[in-house]
Amino acid sequence: xxxxxxxxxxxxxxxxxxxxxxxxxxxxxxxxxxxxxxxxxxxxxxxxxxxxxxxxxxxxxxxxxxxxxxxxxxxxxxxxxxxxxxxxxxxxxxxxxxxxxxxxxxxxx
Numbered sequence: 001x002x003x004x005x006x007x008x009x010x011x012x013x014x015x016x017x018x019x020x021x022x023x024x025x026x027x028x029x030x031x032x033x034x035x036x037x038x039x040x041x042x043x044x045x046x047x048x049x050x051x052x053x054x055x056x057x058x059x060x061x062x063x064x065x066x067x068x069x070x071x072x073x074x075x076x077x078x079x080x081x082x083x084x085x086x087x088x089x090x091x092x093x094x095x096x097x098x099x100x101x102x103x104x105x106x107x108x109x
């Protein structure tokens with residue numbers, strides 16, 4: 001997903017730079033933003049679920065002292081950290097698409 005988002009941003013920046021802007025591009029960007037918003041929402045849900053699981057496993061480990069919960073905590077923590085970075089990239093990429101869309105809107109009018 002990172003690669004798709006990055007490629008699309010580069011493609012849009014190139015079209016804006018070369019002044020290849022039309023009404024079809026405007027609608028395409030809106031549709032693509034919707035797809036990335038959906039992707040971002042799904043990743044937000046997964047990130048929140050993994051984060052809550054991580055916290056619950058840590059609290060369970062501290063409360064009950066079970067080694068199995070400590071292993072689950074470590075596994076979820078190792079999943080949680082990359083999810084945070086991935087969600088951060090999706091969020092910033094979608095914000096960049098908003099900026100590019102507004103730039104396209106200005107050039108159309």
